[in-house]
Amino acid sequence: RRPTPTATTPHSKEWAAHNSTRAMTMKKETIITVTLFLLLGAGGVRAQHYVGIRAGYGSGSVRIFPPTETGMIWGLYSGGVSWKYYSPVKYVGAVEADLEFMQRGYKELMKGGFPYLPDDTTTTYHRTVNSLMLPLIWQPHFYFFKRTMRVFINLGLTFSYNIDSRYEWHSEWSGLLESKPYRMELTRDNRWGYGLCGGAGIGFLLGRLELMFE
Numbered sequence: 001r002r003p004t005p006t007a008t009t010p011h012s013k014e015w016a017a018h019n020s021t022r023a024m025t026m027k028k029e030t031i032i033t034v035t036l037f038l039l040l041g042a043g044g045v046r047a048q049h050y051v052g053i054r055a056g057y058g059s060g061s062v063r064i065f066p067p068t069e070t071g072m073i074w075g076l077y078s079g080g081v082s083w084k085y086y087s088p089v090k091y092v093g094a095v096e097a098d099l100e101f102m103q104r105g106y107k108e109l110m111k112g113g114f115p116y117l118p119d120d121t122t123t124t125y126h127r128t129v130n131s132l133m134l135p136l137i138w139q140p141h142f143y144f145f146k147r148t149m150r151v152f153i154n155l156g157l158t159f160s161y162n163i164d165s166r167y168e169w170h171s172e173w174s175g176l177l178e179s180k181p182y183r184m185e186l187t188r189d190n191r192w193g194y195g196l197c198g199g200a201g202i203g204f205l206l207g208r209l210e211l212m213f214e
Helices: 010-019
Strands: 023-041 048-065 073-086 094-111 122-139 141-144 149-171 175-182 192-206 209-213
Touching: 023 073, 023 094, 048 209, 073 122, 094 149, 122 192
Parallel strands: 048 094
Antiparallel strands: 023 048, 023 209, 048 073, 073 094, 094 122, 122 149, 141 149, 149 175, 149 192, 192 209
């Protein structure tokens, strides 16, 4: 949900009343991630423990009900640490747990919506949220090139906590109109979240190191 403008014009009051009935139904992030893993030890012929660091860059969007025109917001980034275990049993794959900082966000296109501008002015409302994420992932994979490359898919659950947030208003004519911290309130904003996560990627085995792109 968007923060209510501080102006007290009739226009902003109507907009605030309309906004109170709206709800987000789905958030979506698309992040390209690079992870560097280090092999710690082996419990069998193929059992392997890895720890690593990861960093990513991408975009975010949201679905709002009642439906409205939304778009992707780019420039979001992430980073954190990972632990992964490869099972010695063939075809089982790996399990992975990450702890990472991730930016999430979206933008909404509308006519008007910002006080003191004509109602026919095209404006966009941008929101970014800084979150801590805990994905728990199952990762089946296949080997190529004499077991020097892994191709994998990610399937799992993710849990999150929203640290803080920021909003911006942009105009097609004037550029950035306003940029302020978004005040999160207990009765309006749920800081805790959960959902599904998925993806695909490749990993290159470099001795005790594995370089992954997801």
